[in-house]
Amino acid sequence: MAPGLFGCSPATNKSEAEASRDRELPNFIGEHFYACPDGSRLDVDFLGDGLTLDIKTRPNAAPERVTSPASGRTYVGRNLNVSISGGDQITLKRPGARALACKRVLAYQDAADSVAGGQGKGSAA
Template sequence: MKYYLPLISAMALSLLSACNNNDEPEVVGGPADPMAEKLANAAPIELPPSVKESHQYRCKDNSLIFVDFMSDDKTANLRTEKNGSPTKLVAAEPGKPFTADGGYSVEGGGKQITATLPGKSALSCKA
């Protein structure tokens, strides 16, 4: 039994030495990437902001609005129905009112805001 182990090892080694005996060169890098230069010079990617706070507000006229304040402090999504499509509101800088075309505006944050919707005057709303 002791004599078979070296013999088996020698046979396995001889079989492995026969591997990869082709004369063709091995290509490691593959073909050149045609967009490599564009990708190297591309601007860094900025991820969209995440939801920081989400509130349901009851306004003075007894209507409900739903506002999602984003983590960049310059964007908010306003919905007039719980599952309605959002209207993106943008502030010029953090702390300024969020506005959008069409007469949408939200000022403030947290538990109390002032909201202006198309065709309505400014409403005081509480969470």
């Protein structure tokens, strides 16, 4: 099992549209939410064997797919590299931009609150 997958939770308590999206994903195995220090939030779906992620950086945005060649390695996508450390931090790296480290939160709506309250421990690297 890939690092960071422990504690993945299946889709629960979501709107019908979100639940429908999850049922359409092939091999959906779990979902994590992250709060970033810039106030943004991430919705990360883990697919298949844990080596594929779909990352939504905005609520209505299309997800960006990244894949990893092996457990513990960097996930790579089009203009995006992603690493997961300790199971509760995700770091996004884009060409020409600073890395963005985001901290896992329990629910999507809590993400902005935890960062605003100083509880989001992610930081731009």
